[in-house]
Amino acid sequence: MSQKKQQIIWTAAKLIHAKGYESTKLSDILAACGIGKGQFYHYFTSKRELGLAIVDHYAQMWQDELIEGILKSGRSPERKMEEMLQWAIQFHETPEKLHGCPFGNLALEMSEHDEDFRVKINRIFSDWIEELTQVIEALQGEKQARQKARMVVAQIEGAILLMKNNQDSEVLLDIIDGIRQEYISS
Amino acid sequence: MSQKKQQIIWTAAKLIHAKGYESTKLSDILAACGIGKGQFYHYFTSKRELGLAIVDHYAQMWQDELIEGILKSGRSPERKMEEMLQWAIQFHETPEKLHGCPFGNLALEMSEHDEDFRVKINRIFSDWIEELTQVIEALQGEKQARQKARMVVAQIEGAILLMKNNQDSEVLLDIIDGIRQEYISS
DNA sequence: ACAACTTGACCAACTGGTTGGTATAACTGC
DNA sequence: GCAGTTATACCAACCAGTTGGTCAAGTTGT
Numbered sequence: 001m002s003q004k005k006q007q008i009i010w011t012a013a014k015l016i017h018a019k020g021y022e023s024t025k026l027s028d029i030l031a032a033c034g035i036g037k038g039q040f041y042h043y044f045t046s047k048r049e050l051g052l053a054i055v056d057h058y059a060q061m062w063q064d065e066l067i068e069g070i071l072k073s074g075r076s077p078e079r080k081m082e083e084m085l086q087w088a089i090q091f092h093e094t095p096e097k098l099h100g101c102p103f104g105n106l107a108l109e110m111s112e113h114d115e116d117f118r119v120k121i122n123r124i125f126s127d128w129i130e131e132l133t134q135v136i137e138a139l140q141g142e143k144q145a146r147q148k149a150r151m152v153v154a155q156i157e158g159a160i161l162l163m164k165n166n167q168d169s170e171v172l173l174d175i176i177d178g179i180r181q182e183y184i185s186s
Numbered sequence: 187m188s189q190k191k192q193q194i195i196w197t198a199a200k201l202i203h204a205k206g207y208e209s210t211k212l213s214d215i216l217a218a219c220g221i222g223k224g225q226f227y228h229y230f231t232s233k234r235e236l237g238l239a240i241v242d243h244y245a246q247m248w249q250d251e252l253i254e255g256i257l258k259s260g261r262s263p264e265r266k267m268e269e270m271l272q273w274a275i276q277f278h279e280t281p282e283k284l285h286g287c288p289f290g291n292l293a294l295e296m297s298e299h300d301e302d303f304r305v306k307i308n309r310i311f312s313d314w315i316e317e318l319t320q321v322i323e324a325l326q327g328e329k330q331a332r333q334k335a336r337m338v339v340a341q342i343e344g345a346i347l348l349m350k351n352n353q354d355s356e357v358l359l360d361i362i363d364g365i366r367q368e369y370i371s372s
Numbered sequence: 373a374c375a376a377c378t379t380g381a382c383c384a385a386c387t388g389g390t391t392g393g394t395a396t397a398a399c400t401g402c
Numbered sequence: 403g404c405a406g407t408t409a410t411a412c413c414a415a416c417c418a419g420t421t422g423g424t425c426a427a428g429t430t431g432t
Contacts, residue, residue, distance in 0.1 A: 039412045107351040151364045158344030165293040178337045
């Protein structure tokens with residue numbers, strides 16, 4: 001993949017994260033990338049292809065940072081949990097506006113209308129839940145570990161949603177603290 | 187408010203819930219309502235006015251069913267919690283496609299781009315958290331009751347998000363069951 | 373008669389995608 | 403080295419259809 005194509009994906013990813021897929025028009029993307037439409041279509045066959053590439057882009061980031069970098073690391077389960085919580089804060093709490101979670105946003109926007117989007121996003125969540133299940137087993141044993149992993153993932157995603165609605169990260173921090181108390185400080 | 191206006195709001199609410207605000211075009215709404223564009227503009231000054239009316243519509247529904255009907259009822263706190271969980275399932279799990287939570291969906295779509303939407307939606311979540319705090323105080327005491335209420339609301343919203351992404355309600359049921367075990371079966 | 377309701381053509385701007393063409397870089401054969 | 407060829411990158415006008423909103427006119431109900 002060419003450098004230019006990567007750049008377009010990166011730039012468009014930020015736009016779509018901020019505004020959503022449908023609300024981000026091709027003209028917005030072209031302007032932000034500083035390219036013409038013909039050039040865009042040289043690299044992508046459609047806006048949809050770009051959208052899916054953006055999901056892959058974020059998926060790779062999460063795979064590297066969260067799955068491989070934290071949950072599959074050799075560190076202790078307590079450490080993993082704490083790092084995951086810190087990562088969730090860091091990833092989603094930016095100095096400017098609070099856009100929410102790219103996967104959560106796209107899941108809600110696209111899941112019913114585009115199966116390819118839904119499946120890609122679902123894979124991310126499933127991987128997260130799967131790896132977190134292992135961490136929770138190590139922390140509290142096998143009993144209902146998967147259910148708990150699901151609950152934690154849901155809680156983080158829900159917290160991010162509330163944060164976005166509040167346009168204030170305090171609620172995310174509060175909820176993350178509650179999760180921490182339940183899994184690490186006990 | 188006239189009967190016809192109510193009908194338009196009701197019909198459009200279902201559409202926007204299913205497809206999102208931006209993706210639901212005025213022409214979709216007109217077709218579903220069986221009215222002309224001029225007629226639409228007789229009742230609403232803009233699509234945005236309709237959108238806000240739809241938020242009010244759902245807010246009233248939640249106020250009646252969830253806040254007044256469950257959380258502020260005279261029943262025991264255990265009963266209230268259980269009914270809230272049942273309500274959350276019932277409200278969001280429909281036989282057809284799983285659209286997710288109207289407030290969650292709109293919160294993610296509109297919070298950064300329309301302050302009036304954000305504020306209205308935020309009021310719903312705040313009311314919910316406020317009333318749930320009282321219930322949790324009655325169940326487990328005052329210690330960190332608000333944090334816990336926030337955690338439960340986040341968890342339900344996150345669970346709905348995962349359900350939508352999975353297009354399968356099993357994950358919602360699993361997480362609701364986990365919440366139940368934490369607050370009622372203990 | 374008049375307010376409320378309804379109609380549907382019209383509007384300018386916008387939408388994602390198409391197209392023919394130009395510019396530039398890389399390659400090939402002499 | 404250089405002209406010619408090919409491949410890649412880039413441009414912007416064009417396209418048909420769509421978008422939310424406007425408007426003059428007509429119909430219905432009281």
